[in-house]
Amino acid sequence: xxxxxxxxxxxxxxxxxxxxxxxxxxxxxxxxxxxxxxxxxxxxxxxxxxxxxxxxxxxxxxxxxxxxxxxxxxxxxxxxxxxxxxxxx
Numbered sequence: 001x002x003x004x005x006x007x008x009x010x011x012x013x014x015x016x017x018x019x020x021x022x023x024x025x026x027x028x029x030x031x032x033x034x035x036x037x038x039x040x041x042x043x044x045x046x047x048x049x050x051x052x053x054x055x056x057x058x059x060x061x062x063x064x065x066x067x068x069x070x071x072x073x074x075x076x077x078x079x080x081x082x083x084x085x086x087x088x089x
Contacts, residue, residue: 028076035069038062 039062046058 025073025077025080027080028073031076032069032073035065035072039066039069 042058042062042065046055046062049055049058
């Protein structure tokens with residue numbers, strides 16, 4: 001029961017954050033910031049490894065995560081702008 005309540009609460013908060021329609025970039029910025037934090041951690045791990053292959057793999061994954069975060073940020077921002085145009089009709 002607690003799990004269902006928490007799931008519904010989280011889903012509701014995400015819906016409110018994603019569908020603001022105000023041209024606000026906060027949701028997209030948060031996604032990009034989270035991806036950056038994960039990528040930074042992976043880059044730190046790469047710096048601390050002695051294995052060159054592992055270092056290259058970690059840095060490659062960090063770049064992919066950072067790029068995916070930027071793509072998601074752009075998609076969220078575009079969706080927010082599209083919602084704003086629908087609200088004016």
